[in-house]
Amino acid sequence: MNTAEKIIIYQVFTRLFGNRNPRCTSNGSLAENGCGKMNDFTPQALKEIRKLGATHIWYTGVLAHATQTDYTKYGIEKNHPAVVKGKAGSPYAIRDYYDVDPDLAVNVRKRMGEFEALVERTHAAGLKMIIDFVPNHVARQYHSTAKPEGVRDLGEDDDTSMDFSPNNNFYYLPGQKLAGDVNLYDEQAGSYEEMPAKATGNNRFDAYPTPNDWYETVKLNYGVDFFHNTGCHFSPAPDTWHKMKDILLFWAGKGIDGFRCDMAEMVPCEFWGWAIPQVKAQYPELIFIAEVYNPNEYRNYLYNGHFDYLYDKVGLYDTLRAVIGGYASATAITSCWQSVNDIQDHMLNFLENHDEQRIASDFFAGNATKALPALIVSACMNTNPMMIYFGQELGEPGMESEGFSGRDGRTTIFDYWSIDSIRRWNNHGRYNEHLLNAKEKGLRHFYRHVLNLCNSEAAIARGCFFDLMYANLNGWQMNEHKQYAFLRKYDREVILVVANFSDLDSRISVNIPQHAFDYLQMPAFTRCTAQELLTGCEEVISFNPNTPTAIDIPAYGGKLLKIKF
Structure with missing residues (x-):
């Protein structure tokens, strides 16, 4: 990694980027609404992203996850609709850690080859490539059909009569069937049965998740006994540790340049401190970005967990959002950097990502222009990385009701959909500005100017x-x-x-x-x-x-x- 380079990450929701369907229907199927593909990231598209100032691209939602789309003819088991959020499914309900999501492939049978070609195209465009690693939870019907020979599946050797065992990959509720307030019945698929019930991904250790829980996921067991207060069982390293380290090594071996680790603080820091050095021993240039929201844990995950970068969400993002909205004074920005001054180089700044509401939405600023001073601050304030979310540079409002996602000011991660601003910028693969309005062009030029200054100006870069x-x-x-x-x-x-x-x-x-x-x-x-x-x-x-x-x-x-x- 070039330490003199300021990292600028362009996060893109892979499924949505290349979809050109202008008439999507709410809660539409793949056949109705279409889906973007890895092949939509053409050399021209990647060149334009690079010209925006990006040094890295984070392809969100690449790993195979639970979906309501039927891929059984390709040897992929069908998921029960009751435990899938949306027609497309959440990219954070992983169905197979060793597989690429079939939605993203032109030729489903050759999806891994298309992924490997995407790695090559990304690097040829001068960009480095980041993908998600989702370590805390998996889809309720997790089953790997693509795992390498000799690899044991998650849960395959579990003793389901025990609520907790350091050797189990999941937590169980012996003798209890999955129930709760979630509707587990589908007219075509019938009732979803899970016996014994597994603990839910957001640390719900009973058989009764609600619709507000991550009910479509199950919690992975890293050796922490949540049932009997017997503490942590980290020696010898639990089976889950070894399985997850092997998954990291598998994807690192594909030539990627980094992992954005979902809800990293819900996984024991001890695991990261054990796994990351082993992965970096083979791939020393690989970067690890942690989604961590507890400032009291920042230094733990950096120094003991060996992460390279952490989300600066509860500090700088929340403060800039309040300043943009007129709810806080710009003087509050000072306390943000002061609170992380000793680790500032490791903080990842952003104003949008897939979890947060779009700046131009009615729920945030209602106008993308209002965030331009915040862009200057977050991008130019220090040498640490900066991230933008695709469409942010065009003022994408995210105000559509796409289906499961609802109208919440976010771009959906659950549905098959098409993004108006991105679709017009794409312009059938031409990637020019002919279909953008004057405000969108102005915004994009401003973003391009600021983000490129981050590395063309040594004073900003280092x-x-x-x-x-x-x-x-x-x-x-x-x-x-x-x-x-x-x-x-x-x-x-x-x-x-x-x-x-x-x-x-x-x-x-x-x-x-x-x-x-x-x-x-x-x-x-x-x-x-x-x-x-x-x-x-x-x-x-x-x-x-x-x-x-x-x-x-x-x-x-x-x-x-x-x-x-």
């Missing part, structure tokens, strides 16, 4: 960071609740970054304290010429501790003023 907010509080020259300012410095270059969360064009003056010049070892100038990186224009400004730097900043925008000395 420079020092200095927060200027403490020197700009309670003044009349800058509204600290609506503007956020900081410096990035590398070698003989410094960039003054100012983001404006206000809906008004503003004339502000930014105080740059003497401490900034001392700390960053910068010369002061009464007057100097700065290049504004977003427009390419030059501006004459003051840059010294005695005279505030006067700047005109656009509404919902910002400036990056680069000074060379």
Whole structure:
């Protein structure tokens, strides 16, 4: 991995990216609504994603998961509809850890070959490839038909008469049948039977999951006894540990470059500390990204779990969302980096992903433009990775009711669907802007500009960071609740970054304290010429501790003023 490179991840929901059907029906089947394929990621499509500034692409939903689509003619067992969410199914209810989802293949029988070709195309486009690893839970009807010879299936050797055993892969409720408030009956398939019931994926250790639970999944057993309070049984390493390590090695062997590990904190940190070093011993360049939401566990999963990067969700994402919505002051951003200052390089910033509501949705900002200052902050604030979600750069609102997903401001992960903005940008494989409106074009150009600056400017890719907010509080020259300012410095270059969360064009003056010049070892100038990186224009400004730097900043925008000395 090039440590001088700032990682920019383009997350894409693989099933939806290439679907060109403009008339999908709510809760439609594969035959009715269609489905995107791995082959839709053509060299041209990948080239355009690379030109957006991406260094990595995260193909979400690649592993074979439970679905209501019938693939029995390909030797794939049919899933009971009562334990599948949506017609397409959740990509986080894994049906077979060793298989590619058949929905994504043009030729289902050659789906693994199509995946391997996708790896090659991705690398040929100058991108690195990330896929999901879902370690905490699997589909209720998990069964691997693609596992390598000699591999024992999950649960195949379990003693189902025991609620917990370190040698079991699942947790059981002996003598109890799966019940609860979930409708387990389907007119065509009949009743879904599970006896004994298994514990549900979101740590529901009884036989009665509700519709609000992850009822379509079962919890994997990593040696933690949730039933008898006998603690953790990690020595010798439980059977599940070995099985999951082998799955990681299997996919690493396909040439991928990283794993985004779903709900990593629901799996004991001890497993990660055991498995990741073994995988990296064979594939040292592989990166591991953890979905972790508990700040108290951040350092544990980094230092003991050996993860490379963690989601910065409950800190920076939640704060920027509140600032965008007008519910928090821009001064709150300072506490975000301060709380993770010692591990900042390991935090993954984002404003959208498949779990979160779209910025342009009525449930978030209602207007994608409002998030542009937040993009400047999250992308340019430090050297750590930045991620965007496909369609974010086009202002995709996610306001359709696709089926199981409902109308919730998110792009569905459960249904067969087509994304309007992506479909028009695709333009039948041309990947141009002919069918985009002026606002969408402007947004995409802005994203492309900012994301490319992340690596074309050394000060952003690997420079020092200095927060200027403490020197700009309670003044009349800058509204600290609506503007956020900081410096990035590398070698003989410094960039003054100012983001404006206000809906008004503003004339502000930014105080740059003497401490900034001392700390960053910068010369002061009464007057100097700065290049504004977003427009390419030059501006004459003051840059010294005695005279505030006067700047005109656009509404919902910002400036990056680069000074060379």
